[in-house]
Amino acid sequence: MDKLLLLGDEAVAQGAIDAGLSGVYAYPGTPSTEITEYIQASKEAKGRNIVSDWSANEKTAMETAIGMSYAGKKALVCMKHVGLNVAADAFVNSAMTGAHGGLVVVSADDPSMHSSQNEQDSRFYGKFAQIPVLEPSNQQEAYDMTRYAFDLSEKYGTPVMLRLTTRLSHSRAGIIRKEMKEQNKMSLPSDLKQFVLLPAIARKRYNTLLAKQDAFAEEGIQSENNILIDGKDKSMGIIASGIAYNYLLENFPGETIPYPVLKISQYPVSKKVIKSLYDQVESILVLEEGYPIIEEGLRGILDEGKTIKGRMDDTLPMAGELNPRKVRKALGMETPEGYAIPEILEGRPPLLCDGCPHWDSFGALNEALTSYSKGRVLSDIGCYTLSALPPLNSINSCVDMGASITMAIGAAEAGLVPAVAAIGDSTFTHSGMTGLLDAVNKKAPITVLLMDNATTGMTGGQDSAGFGKLENIILGLGVEQEHVRVINPLRRHHDDNVNVFKEELAFEGVSVIIARRECIQTLARRMKQKHAKKETAAS
Amino acid sequence: MKKDIILAGVGGQGILTIATIIGTAALSEGLQLKQAEVHGMSQRGGDVQSHLRISSDPIASDLIAEASADMIISVEPMESLRYFNMLNTETGWLVSSMNPFKNISNYPVVEDILTEIWKLPRYVTLDADKIAKEQGTVKAANIVVLGAAVPFLGLKYSSFEDAIRKIFGRKGTYLVEVNLNALKAGYDFTQEKLAKSKV
Numbered sequence: 001m002d003k004l005l006l007l008g009d010e011a012v013a014q015g016a017i018d019a020g021l022s023g024v025y026a027y028p029g030t031p032s033t034e035i036t037e038y039i040q041a042s043k044e045a046k047g048r049n050i051v052s053d054w055s056a057n058e059k060t061a062m063e064t065a066i067g068m069s070y071a072g073k074k075a076l077v078c079m080k081h082v083g084l085n086v087a088a089d090a091f092v093n094s095a096m097t098g099a100h101g102g103l104v105v106v107s108a109d110d111p112s113m114h115s116s117q118n119e120q121d122s123r124f125y126g127k128f129a130q131i132p133v134l135e136p137s138n139q140q141e142a143y144d145m146t147r148y149a150f151d152l153s154e155k156y157g158t159p160v161m162l163r164l165t166t167r168l169s170h171s172r173a174g175i176i177r178k179e180m181k182e183q184n185k186m187s188l189p190s191d192l193k194q195f196v197l198l199p200a201i202a203r204k205r206y207n208t209l210l211a212k213q214d215a216f217a218e219e220g221i222q223s224e225n226n227i228l229i230d231g232k233d234k235s236m237g238i239i240a241s242g243i244a245y246n247y248l249l250e251n252f253p254g255e256t257i258p259y260p261v262l263k264i265s266q267y268p269v270s271k272k273v274i275k276s277l278y279d280q281v282e283s284i285l286v287l288e289e290g291y292p293i294i295e296e297g298l299r300g301i302l303d304e305g306k307t308i309k310g311r312m313d314d315t316l317p318m319a320g321e322l323n324p325r326k327v328r329k330a331l332g333m334e335t336p337e338g339y340a341i342p343e344i345l346e347g348r349p350p351l352l353c354d355g356c357p358h359w360d361s362f363g364a365l366n367e368a369l370t371s372y373s374k375g376r377v378l379s380d381i382g383c384y385t386l387s388a389l390p391p392l393n394s395i396n397s398c399v400d401m402g403a404s405i406t407m408a409i410g411a412a413e414a415g416l417v418p419a420v421a422a423i424g425d426s427t428f429t430h431s432g433m434t435g436l437l438d439a440v441n442k443k444a445p446i447t448v449l450l451m452d453n454a455t456t457g458m459t460g461g462q463d464s465a466g467f468g469k470l471e472n473i474i475l476g477l478g479v480e481q482e483h484v485r486v487i488n489p490l491r492r493h494h495d496d497n498v499n500v501f502k503e504e505l506a507f508e509g510v511s512v513i514i515a516r517r518e519c520i521q522t523l524a525r526r527m528k529q530k531h532a533k534k535e536t537a538a539s
Numbered sequence: 540m541k542k543d544i545i546l547a548g549v550g551g552q553g554i555l556t557i558a559t560i561i562g563t564a565a566l567s568e569g570l571q572l573k574q575a576e577v578h579g580m581s582q583r584g585g586d587v588q589s590h591l592r593i594s595s596d597p598i599a600s601d602l603i604a605e606a607s608a609d610m611i612i613s614v615e616p617m618e619s620l621r622y623f624n625m626l627n628t629e630t631g632w633l634v635s636s637m638n639p640f641k642n643i644s645n646y647p648v649v650e651d652i653l654t655e656i657w658k659l660p661r662y663v664t665l666d667a668d669k670i671a672k673e674q675g676t677v678k679a680a681n682i683v684v685l686g687a688a689v690p691f692l693g694l695k696y697s698s699f700e701d702a703i704r705k706i707f708g709r710k711g712t713y714l715v716e717v718n719l720n721a722l723k724a725g726y727d728f729t730q731e732k733l734a735k736s737k738v
Contacts, residue, residue: 005562005566005572007576030578031578033578034578114577115578167575167601167602168601170575170576170577170578171573171574171575171576171590171601172562172572172573172574172575172576173571173572173573173574173598173601174566174571174572243601246599246600246601247599247600247602249599249600250599250600250604251604253599254596323600323602323604323605324600324602324603324604324605325604325605328604335605335606336605336606336607336628337606337624337628338605338606338623338624338625338626338627338628339623339624339626339628339659340623340624341620341621341623341624342620342623342652342655344620344647344648344651344652344655345617345620345621345647346617346643346645346646346647347586347643348549348584348585348586348617348618348642348643349585350550350583350584350585351583351584351585351642352583352584353583353584383583386583460578
């Protein structure tokens with residue numbers, strides 16, 4: 001077969017299709033979005049009726065996938081690392097129910113926080129749930145390990161996590177496909193109470209999960225995902241996991257690495273394989289992308305064994321992603337210096353697009369708030385978070401999906417009246433609706449600016465779950481009709497919009513101002529497609 | 540054969556198109572490649588870069604090591620400064636457009652930026668917007684910059700032409716022609732510069 005040039009994300013997607021997938025469930029989030037998008041665009045996936053529309057959030061995605069697994073089919077769940085926090089309840093408990101049809105959870109971490117609010121390491125979640133975690137180091141492994149993950153999941157009746165990091169997710173390389181497997185037929189678990197986590201059953205299930213742990217560790221050796229590569233120089237051994245292995249190789253171009261190397265791409269890691277390295281070397285250097293999970297385990301609490309080097313002793317910095325140079329330094333090799341970066345260079349942070357409706361929404365809000373003291377706008381996660389930067393300087397928080405409304409309630413209850421919540425349409429249906437119900441029940445004096453641009457903009461314009469339903473949702477949650485206002489965020493309506501904000505800020509109860517105008521990016525794309533269609537029709 | 544290339548610019552300026560063309564050309568010559576891209580939030584008018592690695596041997600890292608890039612190709616002058624530390628000081632070439640993209644209030648004086656670039660031992664700077672306009676559209680400025688970089692990439696010129704035909708083909712013959720001309724104009728610019736420096 002020809003090589004396909006695929007992003008790491010796309011390699012996972014193709015691997016899942018070829019493994020006999022029946023459904024992918026996801027909420028968009030950088031760097032995981034392209035997995036689902038690839039399946040949505042795949043003709044093969046369409047031909048196989050693979051379900052691939054977006055879920056309202058990561059928790060609903062995870063639960064839907066558990067449901068598909070219960071009914072015997074293979075399901076993939078994809079999210080960014082912080083999305084796993086949202087899905088955590090379902091995720092951790094899926095380890096207890098176990099899987100029937102293959103169940104694979106992809107969590108894409110973002111060390112160095114290129115597009116995220118933290119750099120949490122999903123491997124800890126895998127360990128927490130006590131399920132196998134796979135960590136590919138390149139695009140081919142991403143493809144192969146996705147297929148393997150489904151096999152492993154069905155062999156042990158367990159969900160399996162696949163952990164990616166930004167540089168693998170968003171880097172392209174050639175991959176070789178293998179044969180396409182059949183999809184599963186619907187079937188139910190032989191024990192119809194397996195998924196009922198009543199305490200009496202959960203206790204049994206937990207013992208079942210615990211009993212699998214040794215086999216999980218042994219699988220990492222059998223699969224050769226954890227493999228010891230011999231080296232002559234025993235003064236140091238190296239443990240390299242996931243993508244860190246590439247950075248190690250990069251520093252020995254065309255030559256063999258002189259030290260014994262343990263390449264780790266599967267967890268839990270067998271004690272046996274660690275010991276086979278430990279016993280033959282004087283010290284160990286641990287290279288891992290993310291938190292020092294292997295290193296911490298190796299040191300133990302007392303850290304009285306052989307010398308261990310890694311992130312915890314500053315051989316490598318604790319924060320930020322690895323790269324070839326950092327690894328080279330850790331190896332004690334000379335690092336060449338490039339040209340100095342000229343001092344006149346300025347930063348160029350991302351900006352809201354020209355013509356973006358958020359400019360006008362915040363322009364009006366800023367003006368309406370001039371008569372109040374500063375610091376009243378609790379915001380959320382989306383393109384509009386960029387309004388924190390000059391020239392708008394509009395918002396005062398961005399914590400997690402949906403936190404704008406609930407934080408506004410808390411701030412209002414502390415005396416900050418009026419408090420404003422600024423949230424986008426997709427974030428609102430992801431995690432804002434329940435908070436709005438709280439606000440209604442408490443009659444909290446908050447004003448919600450709901451920016452409805454009819455898409456999930458920041459991740460590239462995916463469908464928004466609440467499209468066309470927002471007023472009904474808001475009214476259904478109990479916001480009074482006269483305090484649900486709709487404005488058109490355009491410069492020519494600026495004065496009218498300021499007045500609407502002023503009126504609702506003055507109201508001591510819950511009001512929702514829907515600022516409705518399509519995202520300029522999706523609009524431009526739509527116009528282009530329309531234009532292209534016309535041209536085709538004309539010719 | 541191995542070329543490590545940093546592509547630099549501002550979100551929306553078309554550096555991924557350059558990467559795709561070089562990648563397609565490299566694959567057509569049977570080379571391996573890895574290409575790390577920037578997706579997500581920073582695409583919105585912020586600085587973007589791509590690490591493109593092509594080689595006749597397997598490539599390990601998705602990221603290029605500091606001080607080891609064979610080339611910086613930048614479609615914006617200030618953005619080329621951001622990656623000075625990546626360039627190999629013994630062999631590396633910098634090819635950059637001289638046309639600033641000013642979407643920040645503290646954008647430096649353009650002459651100062653060019654002065655910094657011109658301190659390097661190996662560079663090509665060109666008015667890519669003007670050259671692109673002469674070929675029909677300023678939108679092809681990124682392809683002009685690519686053309687100017689072609690002499691240093693170690694691939695056949697015809698491979699780039701074929702790549703452009705393949706990538707722009709479905710968008711119509713006009714776009715193919717414009718981009719082929721833009722590629723040629725950039726290529727000629729560098730060839731002239733190299734010829735002069737030999738005299």
